Amino acid sequence: MNIPSAPATSLTTKDLKTDQDVRWCPGCGDYSILAQTHRTLPELGIPREKIVFISGIGCSSRFPYYTNTYGMHSIHGRATAIASGLKATRPDLSVWIITGDGDGLSIGGNHLIHLLRRNFDVNILLFNNQIYGLTKGQYSPTSEFKKLTKSTPYGSIDYPFNPVALALGADATFVARSMDVASKHLPEIIKRAHAHKGTSFVEIYQNCNIFNDGAFMVYTEKATQPDEALFLEHGKPLIFGANRDKGIRLNGFTPEVVNIQETGTSDLWIHDETDQVKAQILARFFDDPAKPNHLPRPFGVFYVQQRPTYEELLEEQIQSVTERLGEGDLDKLLRGKEVWEIK
Amino acid sequence: MQATVETKEAVVIKFAGDSGDGMQLTGSQFTNEIVLGGSDISTFPDFPAEIRAPQGTLAGVSGFQLHFGSREIYTPGDEYDVLVAMNAAALKVNIKRLKKGGILIANTSGFDSKNLRLAGYDKNPLQDEQLGNYTVYEMDVTRLTRECLEGLPLGTKEKDRSKNMFVLGFLFWMYNKTPDSTIRFLQEKFDKDPVVLEANIRSIQAGYNYGDTTETFTTRFAVAAANLEPGVYRNIMGNQATVLGLITASKKSGLPLFYGSYPITPASDILHMLARHKNFGVKTFQAEDEIAAICSAIGASFGGCLGVTGTSGPGMALKTEAMGLAVMLEIPLVIIDVQRGGPSTGLPTKTEQADLLQALYGRNSECPMPVVAASSPSDCFESVFEACRIAIQHMTPVIFLSDGYIANGSEPWKFPAAADIPEIKVTFARPNGQPFMPYQRDEKLSRPWAIPGTPGLEHRVGGLEKENITGNVSYDPDNHELMVKLREEKVQRIADYLPQQKIEIGPEKGKLLILGWGSTYGVIKSVVKDLYEQEGLPVAHVHLRYLKPFPTNLGRLLRNFEKVLIPEINNGQLIKVIRDQFLIPAIGYNRIRGVPITKTELKEKALEVLQS
Ligand SMILES: Cc1ncc(C[n+]2csc(CCOP(=O)(O)OP(=O)(O)O)c2C)c(N)n1
Ligand code: SF4
Numbered sequence: 041m042n043i044p045s046a047p048a049t050s051l052t053t054k055d056l057k058t059d060q061d062v063r064w065c066p067g068c069g070d071y072s073i074l075a076q077t078h079r080t081l082p083e084l085g086i087p088r089e090k091i092v093f094i095s096g097i098g099c100s101s102r103f104p105y106y107t108n109t110y111g112m113h114s115i116h117g118r119a120t121a122i123a124s125g126l127k128a129t130r131p132d133l134s135v136w137i138i139t140g141d142g143d144g145l146s147i148g149g150n151h152l153i154h155l156l157r158r159n160f161d162v163n164i165l166l167f168n169n170q171i172y173g174l175t176k177g178q179y180s181p182t183s184e185f186k187k188l189t190k191s192t193p194y195g196s197i198d199y200p201f202n203p204v205a206l207a208l209g210a211d212a213t214f215v216a217r218s219m220d221v222a223s224k225h226l227p228e229i230i231k232r233a234h235a236h237k238g239t240s241f242v243e244i245y246q247n248c249n250i251f252n253d254g255a256f257m258v259y260t261e262k263a264t265q266p267d268e269a270l271f272l273e274h275g276k277p278l279i280f281g282a283n284r285d286k287g288i289r290l291n292g293f294t295p296e297v298v299n300i301q302e303t304g305t306s307d308l309w310i311h312d313e314t315d316q317v318k319a320q321i322l323a324r325f326f327d328d329p330a331k332p333n334h335l336p337r338p339f340g341v342f343y344v345q346q347r348p349t350y351e352e353l354l355e356e357q358i359q360s361v362t363e364r365l366g367e368g369d370l371d372k373l374l375r376g377k378e379v380w381e382i383k
Numbered sequence: 384m385q386a387t388v389e390t391k392e393a394v395v396i397k398f399a400g401d402s403g404d405g406m407q408l409t410g411s412q413f414t415n416e417i418v419l420g421g422s423d424i425s426t427f428p429d430f431p432a433e434i435r436a437p438q439g440t441l442a443g444v445s446g447f448q449l450h451f452g453s454r455e456i457y458t459p460g461d462e463y464d465v466l467v468a469m470n471a472a473a474l475k476v477n478i479k480r481l482k483k484g485g486i487l488i489a490n491t492s493g494f495d496s497k498n499l500r501l502a503g504y505d506k507n508p509l510q511d512e513q514l515g516n517y518t519v520y521e522m523d524v525t526r527l528t529r530e531c532l533e534g535l536p537l538g539t540k541e542k543d544r545s546k547n548m549f550v551l552g553f554l555f556w557m558y559n560k561t562p563d564s565t566i567r568f569l570q571e572k573f574d575k576d577p578v579v580l581e582a583n584i585r586s587i588q589a590g591y592n593y594g595d596t597t598e599t600f601t602t603r604f605a606v607a608a609a610n611l612e613p614g615v616y617r618n619i620m621g622n623q624a625t626v627l628g629l630i631t632a633s634k635k636s637g638l639p640l641f642y643g644s645y646p647i648t649p650a651s652d653i654l655h656m657l658a659r660h661k662n663f664g665v666k667t668f669q670a671e672d673e674i675a676a677i678c679s680a681i682g683a684s685f686g687g688c689l690g691v692t693g694t695s696g697p698g699m700a701l702k703t704e705a706m707g708l709a710v711m712l713e714i715p716l717v718i719i720d721v722q723r724g725g726p727s728t729g730l731p732t733k734t735e736q737a738d739l740l741q742a743l744y745g746r747n748s749e750c751p752m753p754v755v756a757a758s759s760p761s762d763c764f765e766s767v768f769e770a771c772r773i774a775i776q777h778m779t780p781v782i783f784l785s786d787g788y789i790a791n792g793s794e795p796w797k798f799p800a801a802a803d804i805p806e807i808k809v810t811f812a813r814p815n816g817q818p819f820m821p822y823q824r825d826e827k828l829s830r831p832w833a834i835p836g837t838p839g840l841e842h843r844v845g846g847l848e849k850e851n852i853t854g855n856v857s858y859d860p861d862n863h864e865l866m867v868k869l870r871e872e873k874v875q876r877i878a879d880y881l882p883q884q885k886i887e888i889g890p891e892k893g894k895l896l897i898l899g900w901g902s903t904y905g906v907i908k909s910v911v912k913d914l915y916e917q918e919g920l921p922v923a924h925v926h927l928r929y930l931k932p933f934p935t936n937l938g939r940l941l942r943n944f945e946k947v948l949i950p951e952i953n954n955g956q957l958i959k960v961i962r963d964q965f966l967i968p969a970i971g972y973n974r975i976r977g978v979p980i981t982k983t984e985l986k987e988k989a990l991e992v993l994q995s
């Protein structure tokens with residue numbers, strides 16, 4: 041997102057709270073994401089009246105009610121489509137889409153991929169809890185294979201989506217992943233998403249402590265995070281592990297984990313956000329953490345590309361056509377090409 | 384020998400050929416020359432759903448019917464005076480409706496053994512007695528066209544594409560017209576292709592000369608200018624008028640127009656034409672599906688634009704959930720439904736009026752929306768403008784109904800001057816020092832339109848039930864009932880701002896009222912003109928533009944007649960609503976054949992009801 045930097049506003053986190061009671065279950069990861077967003081928005085320097093949150097349906101999609109900006113809680117899966125029309129006509133606004141894994145990837149999957157390829161300058165925050173929260177616990181398009189849920193009592197036979205790979209496949213121009221409790225990382229990613237001109241796709245791992253508690257625990261808990269989460273930094277080597285002793289190296293197109301103490305750091309994979317091929321490989325670091333010899337799960341910005349936004353191209357086209365044909369004249373239009381008179 | 388010129392009051396011509404024969408172009412060019420001569424006209428293109436159905440088959444026949452005259456013309460006509468059949472299949476499909484004594488112009492090369500077989504003829508009908516009732520002109524159009532194009536650097540296939548221009552030229556001769564406007568049209572169209580241009584012009588001239596020099600044709604016809612209201616006219620098709628109406632509403636309200644749509648026959652032309660008018664600030668968006676199309680329009684409206692979406696039946700079905708959202712949001716939105724035969728994919732290129740109940744009721748829960756319908760091609764202009772006006776001034780989504788017949792049909796239009804069209808007043812909410820109440824209503828019961836970017840009016844809307852006035856989410860039972868009633872009352876109250884329903888023709892009181900809506904306008908009008916004006920029978924015609932809410936005087940009007948007959952191209956839809964709201968025993972007349980109701984059949988029905 042790139043809104044002509046407005047003069048630093050006096051917007052505070054407190055200003056962003058509404059008088060509505062937040063109705064998520066106690067302990068839900070959504071609280072944390074809301075808090076990080078409220079903390080970060082004032083730092084972006086956008087006047088409050090220029091901010092619009094549009095959501096679909098799901099627990100996460102209640103978000104706009106709790107944020108004192110303009111907002112719309114719309115219908116299931118369609119926030120992306122509504123945001124497209126809004127941004128096409130109001131490029132001056134800072135538009136944020138709040139969606140869930142069911143909302144954005146199941147019922148709204150079609151609109152999501154089309155939004156990404158068109159590259160409207162909007163931000164998508166996809167709250168992935170790998171479950172349907174609001175409808176009380178059915179599996180979602182990101183639930184893992186064989187998952188037991190209310191609607192899959194014998195285990196899910198649906199192969200799950202990999203949201204980051206999907207976004208890259210749809211030619212998204214900004215693709216990132218973070219997690220609800222990452223109180224430093226998430227605000228950074230939100231800022232980066234805002235700074236990007238074009239559609240920013242941010243997948244946020246979110247714990248649903250009622251229906252899918254602990255789904256991302258290996259990435260969030262102190263004890264396991266260092267070995268399971270790989271934090272990406274542009275221009276830096278891929279290093280992780282409790283003692284920062286593990287690195288990733290590319291063997292041809294195949295990533296492998298190496299022990300830095302043995303190999304040194306000189307041939308480690310250096311993260312380059314602009315490298316589309318490497319981003320695709322990174323997106324495939326998607327193993328089940330229970331699998332032996334699995335790769336760590338990356339967090340951070342996978343990929344950034346500069347490409348004209350849809351609304352820019354639209355404005356440019358209108359301008360150039362108007363220059364060529366002149367401003368539309370209603371009388372001429374009504375008259376058409378050929379007329380005749382009856383006396 | 385000089386052919387004699389016979390003056391006709393009105394003529395119906397049908398051009399029919401294979402989908403690849405260019406009959407639509409022939410028909411529309413003939414129409415242009417006719418209207419420039421000042422005759423009144425009504426046209427009806429009729430084409431198959433397949434882009435190129437197998438050549439020579441019955442399924443591949445494409446037609447263009449036009450009815451013009453020196454009196455007012457309301458329908459494309461029931462029977463043809465002249466049938467142009469480019470091949471055997473075209474003859475087979477259309478001969479039933481050629482008048483006894485009518486003229487058949489047949490392209491003999493379209494009657495070879497292959498064409499005959501494909502059309503299912505055992506022997507050549509041109510050599511058969513069954514055509515004895517008609518004046519048959521046989522022309523080997525293919526050969527004649529090739530001959531006149533000799534020497535041009537074009538292949539035979541390309542040369543044959545000018546066949547329709549030869550026929551057109553011949554008809555120009557027959558109806559005493561000069562092909563000026565067609566030549567201008569061709570010059571523009573083939574601006575970059577001088578050889579093709581030359582081929583087309585030569586063919587027209589050859590067709591014309593053929594009439595002039597061949598002694599077979601002894602009569603030419605003249606149709607005088609019609610006695611229409613004085614003024615400057617143009618020819619217009621329904622979808623075109625819809626486009627002009629939308630752009631005009633945008634200019635007159637000062638709201639930029641956003642049109643989100645997904646291609647579907649017969650609505651796509653609205654998208655095509657709007658996309659060309661970018662210099663009016665129009666933004667068109669070809670969405671990934673109809674759901675995205677309406678949602679994008681909702682987004683645009685939320686941002687303070689005139690959000691419009693357009694589709695046909697199947698797309699309408701997809702949009703319903705989002706329409707419900709727009710009803711909850713109470714923001715302006717116009718949904719255009721150019722109806723076609725259904726259900727499902729149905730008859731994509733044929734006309735029907737069977738989405739009325741869907742428009743009125745086809746959404747979950749209590750979801751009232753105003754519905755406006757156009758009655759003729761040119762009426763699309765005013766009707767869609769009205770739809771926009773209601774949407775903006777009453778803060779509500781509005782459905783605008785057109786249909787395939789209106790969309791593709793054309794008629795002369797005495798177009799207005801921009802200055803004479805009333806403004807649509809728009810007031811966006813401004814902060815007034817008080818806490819902003821997004822669901823505080825005015826005397827029309829409409830809520831304020833507060834658009835993003837306005838400091839101090841930040842608020843959230845959504846599909847969850849709103850608390851009255853504050854707009855906060857509310858699950859309170861009494862509040863829900865109140866809101867359901869308020870949304871309905873808001874739509875009903877629009878009637879206070881609508882004109883009273885007029886009687887089109889006929890007495891204020893009488894034996895029979897024919898009540899219609901949409902594209903049956905022309906046929907009802909021409910029947911009632913006959914019955915009331917010529918035969919003096921106590922019959923009147925009332926035609927509805929506003930289908931929800933109804934004009935406040937409609938009930939009174941209906942009760943002044945002993946009988947109410949409702950013709951519709953559906954299985955009885957308006958009639959259900961009329962019976963429900965006014966408790967009168969209305970009688971239906973329903974034809975659901977994908978084509979307009981004919982005058983003959985409707986008149987027969989009206990007489991039967993009168994006599995019963
Ligand atoms: C058209 C439609 N179908 C189904 C639903 C029911 N529904 C509401 S939310 C939801 C799934 C929500 O899952 P997700 O997007 O993952 O959000 P979460 O609640 O987990 O945050 C479903 C199926 C609906 N509201 N609308
Ligand atoms: S159901 Fe899950 S996602 Fe929904 S509010 Fe409760 S914890 Fe959060």
